[in-house]
Amino acid sequence: MNNPQLDSDGRLRHLLSIEGLPKKILNQILDTAESFVGVAEREVKKVPLLRGKTVCNLFFENSTRTRTTFEIAAKRLSADVISLNVSTSSQSKGETILDTVDNLIAMHADMFVVRHSQSGAAHFIAKHVPEHIHVINAGDGRHSHPTQGLLDMFTIRKYKPDLHNLRVAIVGDVLHSRVARSEIHALTTLGVPEVRVIAPKTLLPTQVEKLGVHVFHDMKAGLKDVDVVMMLRLQNERMNGAMLPSAQEYFKTYGLTQEKLSLAKPDAIVLHPGPMNRGVEIDSSVADGQQSAILPQVTYGIAIRMAVMAMLAGGQISGNLS
Amino acid sequence: MTSEPNNLSNAEDLLKVLAQKLEPLLQNNTALVGIQSGGVWLMQRLLVLLNDTITAKSIQHGTLDVSFYRDDYAKRGLKTENRPSQISFDVENKHIILIDDVFYTGRTTRAAMNELFDYGRPASITLVALVNRGGRELPITPQITAVDITLTADQNLQLTQNADGALRLELKSALQSTHQAHHSHE
Numbered sequence: 001m002n003n004p005q006l007d008s009d010g011r012l013r014h015l016l017s018i019e020g021l022p023k024k025i026l027n028q029i030l031d032t033a034e035s036f037v038g039v040a041e042r043e044v045k046k047v048p049l050l051r052g053k054t055v056c057n058l059f060f061e062n063s064t065r066t067r068t069t070f071e072i073a074a075k076r077l078s079a080d081v082i083s084l085n086v087s088t089s090s091q092s093k094g095e096t097i098l099d100t101v102d103n104l105i106a107m108h109a110d111m112f113v114v115r116h117s118q119s120g121a122a123h124f125i126a127k128h129v130p131e132h133i134h135v136i137n138a139g140d141g142r143h144s145h146p147t148q149g150l151l152d153m154f155t156i157r158k159y160k161p162d163l164h165n166l167r168v169a170i171v172g173d174v175l176h177s178r179v180a181r182s183e184i185h186a187l188t189t190l191g192v193p194e195v196r197v198i199a200p201k202t203l204l205p206t207q208v209e210k211l212g213v214h215v216f217h218d219m220k221a222g223l224k225d226v227d228v229v230m231m232l233r234l235q236n237e238r239m240n241g242a243m244l245p246s247a248q249e250y251f252k253t254y255g256l257t258q259e260k261l262s263l264a265k266p267d268a269i270v271l272h273p274g275p276m277n278r279g280v281e282i283d284s285s286v287a288d289g290q291q292s293a294i295l296p297q298v299t300y301g302i303a304i305r306m307a308v309m310a311m312l313a314g315g316q317i318s319g320n321l322s
Numbered sequence: 323m324t325s326e327p328n329n330l331s332n333a334e335d336l337l338k339v340l341a342q343k344l345e346p347l348l349q350n351n352t353a354l355v356g357i358q359s360g361g362v363w364l365m366q367r368l369l370v371l372l373n374d375t376i377t378a379k380s381i382q383h384g385t386l387d388v389s390f391y392r393d394d395y396a397k398r399g400l401k402t403e404n405r406p407s408q409i410s411f412d413v414e415n416k417h418i419i420l421i422d423d424v425f426y427t428g429r430t431t432r433a434a435m436n437e438l439f440d441y442g443r444p445a446s447i448t449l450v451a452l453v454n455r456g457g458r459e460l461p462i463t464p465q466i467t468a469v470d471i472t473l474t475a476d477q478n479l480q481l482t483q484n485a486d487g488a489l490r491l492e493l494k495s496a497l498q499s500t501h502q503a504h505h506s507h508e
Contacts, residue, residue: 011399035387035404043413044440047390310390314399 004126012311014126014135017144018185026189030154032307033300039076040302049310050079053110057083058100058125059138060116065274066138066148069298070113073305077313082109101125105133111312112136119143119178134312136305142178147308148273149182151301153190155293156228158300159269169196169222169264170213172232172254172281173203179273180232181211188212198222199254202243219254223263231256231272234281247280257283261291269293333481333489336452336468337364341371343466344419344450348372351445352417353382357434358405360423360481361386363489364452368421382416384409391433413442423481425451428462453491455479 003020007013012025039047055074059067067083074081086100101112111134114122119141126135139145153163160166168187174180174197187195188211197208198216209215216222223229234250244250256270270286272294278284287294356365362385369381386407389400420434431449438444451464456472473479478494 032400032404035390035406038406038408039390042409042440043442046440048436049390049395310400314395 004123012308014122014137015146015308015312016122016126016135016137018146018149018182018189019144021146021189023189023191026150026153026186029150029304029307029311030157032311033150033154033303036076036303036306036310037300039306040299046076046078048078050074050077050313053079053313054108055079055081055111055113055309056104056109057081057113057138058086058104058115059084060086060097060114060121061139062087063115063139065298066115069301070136070138070147070305073302074111074113074309076302077306077309079111079309097121097125098128101128105129109133111309113138115139117141136308136312139178142176143181145178145182145273147301147305148179149186150308151297151304152179152183152230152271152273153186154300154304155271155297156269158296159293160227164191164193166192166228167194167196167226168192168228168230169198169216169226170230170232171198171219171222171256173235174199174208174232175203175205176235177232183230184211184213196222196226200244219260220263223260226264227268229256229261229264229268229270231270231276231282233273233275234277236277247277251280251283255279255281255283256286258285258289261286267291271297274298333452333491336491337367337489338371339468340364340450340452340466341368343468344368345372347417347419347448347466348381349417351415352419353384353411353413354419354421355384355386355409355434355438356421357423357430358385358387360452361421363481363483364423365421367487367489382411384411386434386437388430388433388437391437393429393433407437409438409441413438413444415443415445418444418447420447420449422449422451422464423453424479425449425454425464425467426457428458428460431462432460452481453479 005012005014005016005020039045057067057070071081071083112125113136114125115138116122120143121140122135122137129135137144137146157163170180170183184195195213196216197204197213198219200217204215261268261270268291270292272282272287276282276287278287286292354365354368356362365383369383372381387405389404418438422430435447438447448466449464450466452468454464454467454470457475476495480492482490482492484490
């Protein structure tokens with residue numbers, strides 16, 4: 001099966017999921033992002049790479065943070081950005097996704113950033129668009145959220161440069177989490193030797209071990225000597241039926257407190273993709289504490305999104321060069 | 323001074339010439355900026371040479387990777403290796419000495435100037451190149467060079483750095499051409 005994410009020369013054409021991307025491309029994105037971190041610290045927080053390009057944020061599902069960081073990233077690359085909250089516009093009048101996309105292509109959009117509650121939505125659009133148009137998945141259903149996975153890797157690498165020597169724990173609602181899937185694929189592809197998932201049985205997909213992770217149901221055992229704790233948001237809005245007794249009960253068993261964190265290595269860092277449920281999956285003292293890298297994640301997220309857009313938009317006609 | 327093509331191999335001598343020419347330009351608010359990668363190697367060597375000869379003990383300096391400002395980006399895309407630009411001093415009102423290894427079309431210089439202005443408004447920019455190989459395509463030319471020569475479009479002159487840090491110029495010809503670099507005056 002050919003990989004819709006790569007062109008015939010093996011370069012990134014769309015970013016749809018971490019799964020299926022070679023280590024080389026992941027590292028290239030992380031290395032390119034390194035160069036973009038400094039842009040935000042300058043007098044003029046812009047580079048001219050995407051000057052004259054139009055980036056369309058197509059959000060069929062709400063997400064303030066992801067949409068904002070994509071918007072800032074595109075603007076810092078000098079692109080023109082249009083953010084459409086599609087759930088409140090044409091879709092509610094009955095227009096199909098592809099009609100929406102075709103209309104935006106007719107307006108000469110160059111790149112789509114897509115967030116949708118259905119898994120595979122970004123793939124679907126990527127298959128449909130002409131060759132010069134690029135699609136970035138900004139989260140589709142339970143499937144994938146590749147830029148989140150990448151920014152997490154970037155953050156980890158900033159604090160712990162040697163990924164080949166790490167023990168990483170992912171804690172919480174793995175079942176409903178596209179972030180967890182992207183993180184697991186990214187960690188294993190980049191060669192992190194030990195990836196753990198910590199969750200109650202009801203919040204784990206069946207056969208999660210096949211992704212190459214070690215499963216723990218006891219948080220204290222799972223956090224022992226880890227270098228990185230990646231918390232997941234408890235997906236209240238996706239929780240149908242009684243998977244959990246109560247939020248309070250969950251916090252008692254799987255909420256990250258200072259006490260539980262003390263079982264990890266003393267220099268362990270804590271990540272969370274946001275938005276946080278304080279007092280449900282994470283205690284405020286941890287979220288705001290010394291070991292928290294949660295706000296740096298947001299900052300690095302912009303650099304990662306700039307890197308992805310820059311790589312997609314550049315070099316598409318190199319075949320014409322000698 | 324005229325230059326024979328085989329003089330090119332001696333980048334180390336050219337570097338000393340460059341340092342001598344550069345010395346009178348240094349003032350209190352001068353800063354050196356090297357363009358990746360050859361310009362950065364030159365800058366690092368120049369810092370040592372200039373600090374030895376003058377009293378200005380610490381010359382402010384930085385590096386630029388102009389990848390994000392290149393006019394051929396849409397065609398070529400990003401290099402797989404980018405090095406972040408590092409300008410840790412305030413560019414505002416500085417006299418910037420911009421250092422490149424081989425001056426050719428002027429497009430790199432244009433990109434570098436555009437990037438510099440995103441850090442602030444310098445008092446002046448002086449362009450310094452080890453070699454001006456001729457062939458500019460823009461109204462830009464270096465003010466200070468160690469040597470000026472004329473190469474044809476199929477010749478490629480590159481500065482390389484040995485493992486021991488020594489600099490070397492390599493002349494490659496795509497067509498194995500017998501063209502010789504023309505003599506010219508500095």
